[in-house]
Amino acid sequence: MLDYRLVQALDAVLTQGGFEKAAQSLYLTQSAVSRRIKQLEAQLGQMVLQRTTPPKATLAGQRLLHHYQQVRQMEAALGLSSADEKQSIRLAMNADSLATWVTEALLLPDHPGVRFDLVVEDQSVGLNRMKQGDVMACICASPEAVNGGAVVALGALRYRAVASPAFIRRYQLDSASPAQLASLPCLVFNEDDQLQHLYLRQYCGELPQHIHYCPSSEGFLKACLAGLGYGLLPELQMQQEFAEGRLVDLSPQLYLDVPLYWHHWQTESPLLQQLREQVQQVATKTLRHL
Template structure:
């Protein structure tokens, strides 16, 4: 069994950004903090910190920090602690959810001292964070739960292929559409993003010939408005631009729906249960096909 004083030292080093500051918070000397970290690593047989500036937890260190936060959440719910420190929830999410519906879901109905540590991953690969024990919950496109976890369907984020009027004119997409759209530059979020590839395969039996990597949901929208490329954007994110004519739907009636799921650990604290219910309620108002 791990001594929780060692985990508290690890948490303090990461949160405070160094051994000396961690010592001040825990009323210990810097050398005492260092000894506790070394003792923890000796127990585990592997490092828990990268000695960078500031120190960064290893994968094993992050799993321990998540475990400590779960314990703190349970203690708070049971009234076993008067410690006013914030509870930390580490959550993996896709960028488009973060740019649209998710922030409202993170505002919990009860006043609680909660800090979110949001990890942004493409919805196609976000589940790896759960498998690694790196996060407490995950929003992604996979319906398969990890070992020790459970999953809840949230609904679908609907995407449409859009471009600016100037882009359509520049690449003459109003004629010979299938040929020209496959040659026109598109925007891709990152190497894991396959939405544009799916779209071109569906409408033109082609793959992107030219694309710009744009790993920002807000930047993706602005780049599309500026005419840098065409791309698939969530309806939730660009509805006003469609209505105003700043963006044009390239294939009216066509959409790509990305099903989203909430993954969580079965050993769920009351705080994580409350968060899950809030996420389900807000997703039900914004995502397609949800109830």
């Protein structure tokens, strides 16, 4: 049977950023915390902690902490733990949701002490985090629930192909067709990002031939503004740039709607239920209806 005192030590080391501060928070000696971690690893037969500065959880450690946080939330709901005890929620979501709409939903007035651990993954692969048991909930593009999980449709982010006026002048574009764009420099978030590929394939059957990888939502927008390439950006992210003429829609009649879904475990704590309901409320007023 799992000894949660050992898992508590792991949580403290990661939360406090080291063994010394973890020992202080648990009112233990540093050697006692170290022994608990070693005992936990002996019981599991694998490492739970990378001894880096600061320490990092292994995949097994992450799964264990996810389970530990669920247990703590259920205990809090049953009145078995202190109301002042801080709870953590580990979420996976796509970078564009984080950059545009979802942060409003993370404000939980009834739980001011909750800590969020946000994991950024492309909307096409974020569900893998749920399958691995690494996160408590996930926003991604898949409508298929994982085993033991449930899924809620949130809405869609609408993307448009945009570029700066300097980019348009450089390549002598007035109203660019998707076929023209296929050969021009385009921005792609990372190797998992297939939005530009989907857009071109949908409207002209082509694939992008000249790609710049830019794994940052803010950096992606700045690269577009600088004229490094064109890119698929969510309408929500560039309203001001459109209004000021710093970005131009290359094909105003064309767009790409990406559906988003909230995935959660069926054994949902009251805290996660409140978070889900709040995410749904914000999504309803912000995203496109599916």
